[in-house]
Amino acid sequence: xxxxxxxxxxxxxxxxxxxxxxxxxxxxxxxxxxxxxxxxxxxxxxxxxxxxxxxxxxxxxxxxxxxxxxxxxxxxxxxxxxxxxxxxxxxxxxxxxxxxxxxxxxxxxxxxxxxxxxxxxxxxxxxxxxxxxxxxxxxxxxxxxxxxxxxxxxxxxxxxxxxxxxxxxxxxxxxxxxxxxxxxxxxxxxxxxxxxxxxxxxxxxxxxxxxxxxxxxxxxxxxxxxxxxxxxxxxxxxxxxxxxxxxxxxxxxxxxxxxxxxxxxxxxxxxxxxxxxxxxxxxxxxxxxxxxxxxxxxxxxxxxxxxxxxxxxxxxxxxxxxxxxxxxxxxxxxxxxxxxxxxxxxxxxxxxxxxxxxxxxxxxxxxxxxxxxxxxxxxxxxxxxxxxxxxxxxxxxxxxxxxxxxxxxxxxxxxxxxxxxxxxxxxxxxxxxxxxxxxxxxxxxxxxxxxxxxxxxxxxxxxxxxxxxxxxxxxxxxxxxxxxxxxxxxxxxxxxxxxxxxxxxxxxxxxxxxxxxxxxxxxxxxxxxxxxxxxxxxxxxxxxxxx
Numbered sequence: 235x236x237x238x239x240x241x242x243x244x245x246x247x248x249x250x251x252x253x254x255x256x257x258x259x260x261x262x263x264x265x266x267x268x269x270x271x272x273x274x275x276x277x278x279x280x281x282x283x284x285x286x287x288x289x290x291x292x293x294x295x296x297x298x299x300x301x302x303x304x305x306x307x308x309x310x311x312x313x314x315x316x317x318x319x320x321x322x323x324x325x326x327x328x329x330x331x332x333x334x335x336x337x338x339x340x341x342x343x344x345x346x347x348x349x350x351x352x353x354x355x356x357x358x359x360x361x362x363x364x365x366x367x368x369x370x371x372x373x374x375x376x377x378x379x380x381x382x383x384x385x386x387x388x389x390x391x392x393x394x395x396x397x398x399x400x401x402x403x404x405x406x407x408x409x410x411x412x413x414x415x416x417x418x419x420x421x422x423x424x425x426x427x428x429x430x431x432x433x434x435x436x437x438x439x440x441x442x443x444x445x446x447x448x449x450x451x452x453x454x455x456x457x458x459x460x461x462x463x464x465x466x467x468x469x470x471x472x473x474x475x476x477x478x479x480x481x482x483x484x485x486x487x488x489x490x491x492x493x494x495x496x497x498x499x500x501x502x503x504x505x506x507x508x509x510x511x512x513x514x515x516x517x518x519x520x521x522x523x524x525x526x527x528x529x530x531x532x533x534x535x536x537x538x539x540x541x542x543x544x545x546x547x548x549x550x551x552x553x554x555x556x557x558x559x560x561x562x563x564x565x566x567x568x569x570x571x572x573x574x575x576x577x578x579x580x581x582x583x584x585x586x587x588x589x590x591x592x593x594x595x596x597x598x599x600x601x602x603x604x605x606x607x608x609x610x611x612x613x614x615x616x617x618x619x620x621x622x623x624x625x626x627x628x629x630x631x632x633x634x635x636x637x638x639x640x641x642x643x644x645x646x647x648x649x650x651x652x653x654x655x656x657x658x659x660x661x662x663x664x665x666x667x668x669x670x671x672x673x674x675x676x677x678x679x680x681x682x683x684x685x686x687x688x689x690x691x692x693x694x695x696x697x698x699x700x701x702x703x704x705x706x707x708x709x710x711x712x713x714x715x716x717x718x719x720x721x722x723x724x725x726x727x728x729x730x731x732x733x734x735x736x737x738x739x740x741x742x743x744x745x746x747x748x749x750x751x752x753x754x755x756x757x758x759x760x761x762x763x764x765x766x767x768x769x770x771x772x773x774x775x776x777x778x779x780x781x
Contacts, residue, residue, distance in 0.1 A: 395426040395780040402774060403428060405767040409733065409757030415674035416775065419685045419740065419748040424678075425781060433657035433671035434754040437729030438615045439738045440665030440672065442680050443658075445608045445695045447647035448623040451630040454605040454691045458626070460491060460541070462500040463593035464507075471500070471512040471581070471596075472589040473570050475541025475563065477520050477635070478601045479622035480610065483543040483569045488552075489606075491599040493543050493566065497573030499597035504579055511580040515587035516541055516567035521625050523636025529666050531560075535617040538625070538637075539563045545618040553614040609698030612727055613706035617664040624663025637662055653679050665729060677738045677752035685740070685748065699725035699739045702769070711769050720773030726751075728765075733757055735764040741772060744779040751775060 395416060403412050413434050416426035424430075458478035464471055483493040504512065520540035527535050533555035536546030539562055544552070546562030559565045567584035574581055601607060611619035624640025627633075633643040641660035648655050654676050661667040684695035700706030703713070703721035707728045712721050726739025738752035753771060758764040 395778070398774060398778055398780050399426055399771060400428070402767070402771045403753070407758060407760055407763040407767050408735065408755040409759070409764065411756040413674040413754040414752065415678045416749055416751045417678040417682055419682050419750050422682060425749070427674075430675045431657065431673055433659070433673050434736075434756050435668055435731065435734050436665055436670055436672040436677070436738075436754060437731045437734045437736050438617075438665040439677060439727050439729040439736045439752070439754070440660070440663070440670050441612055441615065441620050442677060442695060442727050442738060443644055443648060443660070443672065444620050444623050444627070444663040445612060445698070446651070446653075446680050446684060446692055447644040448627045448630075449604060449608060449692050449694060450651060450689075451627045451643070451647050452604055454603060454694060456604040456626075456630075457600040457602070458491075458607075459598050459600050460493075460496060461598040462496060462503075462596045463589050464504075464512075464596050465590060465593050469509055469512045470515065471504070472515045472517050472587060472593060473541065473567055473584070474517040474589050475520055475539065475566075477540045477622055477626055477629075479542065479545060479616075479619045480601050480607055481541075481543050481566070481599075483566070483573075484550075489602060491601045493570055493599075494573055496597055496599045497570055497577065499599075501574050501577035501579050503596040504574075505577075510578060512574075512582070514567065514571055514574075514581040514584040515589075516563055516570075516584055517587060517589045518563045519588045520629070521635045523634070523638065527621070527637070527662065527664075527666060532666075533557060535621065535664065535666060536562050538618075538621045541566050542618075543569055545616075553616060605694035608694040612695070612698035613700055615707050615728060617666060620664035621662060627663075648676070648680075651683060653683065666731075668731060668734075672754070674738075674752040674754055677754075678750045681738065681740060681750035681752075685750070696725070696740060699727055701725050702772075711765065712773065714766065714770075717766070717769045717773040719777040720769065720775075723776040724769075724772045726772060729754075730761060730765070732761075733759070735761060735768060737768040737772060739772070741775045743775055744777055749775055 399414065399416070403414055411429075411432070411434060413429040413432045414426065415424060415428075415430045417424050458480075459476040460478055460481055461474040461476065462471060463474055478491055480490040481493055482488070482490050485494070487494075504510070518540045521538065525537035525539050527538070529535075536542060536558040537560065542562035543566040545556075546558040546565065547556045548559055549556050563586070564584065571581040571584055607619060607623070610616060611623065621637075621640070624637075624644060625635035627647060628635045628639040628643035631643050631647060633639045633646075638661075640663050644663065645655060645658065645660050648658075654673070657671060657673055658676055659669060659671040661669045681696070683689055684692040686692075700708035701722060702708045702711065702717075702724035708724070708726065712718065712724070720741065724739065724741045726737050726741075729736030729738075734756055735758050736752075736754045738754075739750070741749050741751060743749055751772060753768050755764060755768070
């Protein structure tokens with residue numbers, strides 16, 4: 235037999251641990267909600283499971299014998315392999331036990347039950363009398379059930395989506411201006427439009443455009459490299475920034491590039507050259523223009539530079555607002571100096587200097603692939619990553635890696651992809667600039683393009699979107715009963731500035747269709763109420779079968 239490759243299981247360990255920690259509270263709530271139904275299912279399925287385990291037992295024994303190490307104990311990866319194989323065997327047995335099945339893929343039990351029901355069709359709302367002729371098949375339950383435990387009935391297919399969304403978008407808490415669009419991702423058909431060509435301030439939904447531009451320009455596998463180089467004929471060491479906004483100096487790296495690793499490798503390379511004292515400089519020349527965003531000093535964004543560690547944060551946070559150092563590059567260089575000194579390499583006080591083309595490479599560290607960086611940016615609404623990616627887009631397309639150059643590169647890249655950018659204005663990559671303007675039309679087009687089979691390089695745009703009630707900036711939203719139908723089904727990028735509230739993403743509706751949506755509003759006086767109204771609107775899409 236074939237045993238699954240175990241290498242990826244080991245590599246995914248740290249990330250899986252983070253995910254498990256993040257979703258544990260939500261899974262607990264879901265478990266409590268579905269416990270009564272689980273008891274009923276268990277009682278019904280117990281005889282079948284007994285038969286299945288009897289069939290699967292010999293296969294389990296063979297798998298265990300195959301992967302058991304000589305010393306008699308199974309390692310964690312080997313246990314994972316056994317569990318995976320057992321799961322497949324049990325699943326196959328469950329499908330068989332649940333049958334028999336007819337040629338159309340419907341279980342004959344459901345077919346016979348449907349024929350016995352009356353002509354009402356739809357969900358079984360209680361005991362009914364048997365009909366003489368077969369009735370319509372029962373409605374299928376939603377794949378994910380709301381946390382309350384009840385499945386929301388689909389709206390009639392012929393009900394226009396406008397009749398559902400218009401009243402919700404008239405909520406006065408949303409302010410004085412609105413722009414909205416809903417698109418069927420599979421067909422490209424626009425299902426709803428309201429002021430769809432009106433360009434409003436998008437706030438952080440701008441990051442969707444930044445992500446698409448960066449991935450299409452540089453490629454999903456692109457990595458950012460931070461280097462240490464030695465100038466010829468002396469002891470001049472230069473720390474060269476590669477524009478990696480995820481570089482970290484912390485002991486627990488979470489899989490991101492480590493300044494500590496770079497210092498370890500650099501110290502070893504210096505000692506091989508019998509150098510125990512160096513003049514240290516740092517090079518930030520990859521990026522140009524002002525480092526400070528037009529909004530000024532702000533806890534939401536550090537000065538933008540090609541060299542920084544932990545986004546210039548002065549506390550132990552890794553996302554969200556935090557105090558920042560005024561010169562992240564110098565701070566990173568001083569940290570690098572301390573790490574070298576811990577290896578017995580003395581350094582001068584670091585200062586800025588550009589490395590020459592003749593400098594010898596001593597050591598380097600690379601970021602994870604750009605796709606992973608984009609996911610982190612979207613999930614956490616990370617402004618530091620967004621501004622770095624705008625500049626990286628400019629570098630990849632021959633532009634100027636500055637605020638203006640990055641904004642121009644994003645716009646040009648979206649035009650190259652054939653997206654409807656009319657009326658759009660870009661002034662940064664993060665959406666912190668209130669002069670940024672986007673339409674609901676272009677936001678839904680960006681999401682649909684990211685889902686297109688012809689653009690697999692953009693898939694991280696979708697996988698990085700926060701999941702309602704679970705991850706990122708949506709982890710603490712969708713808690714009210716009116717929004718429960720969106721939990722786990724809505725994935726969306728949030729956007730908030732004073733008076734501005736936006737939400738753009740994807741949702742699986744009650745009929746199983748993947749929809750892309752964008753809601754932009756301006757003039758709100760109550761951010762909390764406006765966010766709740768937008769969440770309710772997106773959740774309604776999840777429970778609707780409207781067209």
